[in-house]
């Protein structure tokens with residue numbers, strides 16, 4: 001099963017796919033503003049020049065099914081932009097993604113989640129993450145979870 005998932009580094013031609021996916025799932029992101037074409041282009045330039053962050057499209061059986069980013073934070077790898085497109089959820093894809101990253105990562109995996117996103121928190125706990133703290137930023141409570 002593991003072999004059916006691949007990670008594709010994002011390219012200019014993926015920006016519209018990413019923008020639409022992100023705008024359809026704004027409620028899960030800390031910055032939930034609508035992403036415009038120009039905002040997306042600026043963001044892409046910024047992350048292209050950041051060698052610490054790698055942004056991927058998750059491919060399952062040749063199909064784009066979601067996104068994830070990995071940022072080297074020194075002691076940990078921080079996961080971001082964790083998103084499986086709605087029709088592909090609850091099929092074990094994120095479990096496979098975490099298994100792969102956990103195997104290849106030399107460091108614990110770290111993630112911050114909106115405290116109100118109980119479903120995602122439940123998924124992380126099922127996948128072996130542990131709650132390590134909480135922080136409130138801009139009146140919003142975030143939980144920090146880590147998988148060693």
Ligand SMILES: CC(C)(COP(=O)(O)OP(=O)(O)OC[C@H]1O[C@@H](n2cnc3c(N)ncnc32)[C@H](O)[C@@H]1OP(=O)(O)O)[C@@H](O)C(=O)NCCC(=O)NCCS
Nearest residue numbers: 028082083084089090091092093094095113119120123126
């Ligand atoms: C959270 C998310 C990434 C999980 O992806 P997924 O591919 O659907 O997860 P999986 O199918 O691999 O499920 C992993 C485990 O969690 C369970 N699970 C998945 N979704 C669940 C839900 N909504 N409620 C309860 N359990 C759930 C699965 O049953 C599975 O457990 P099992 O293997 O013991 O049966 C996906 O639901 C998503 O993209 N949500 C919206 C965006 C989001 O909240 N991102 C996180 C922001 S930090």
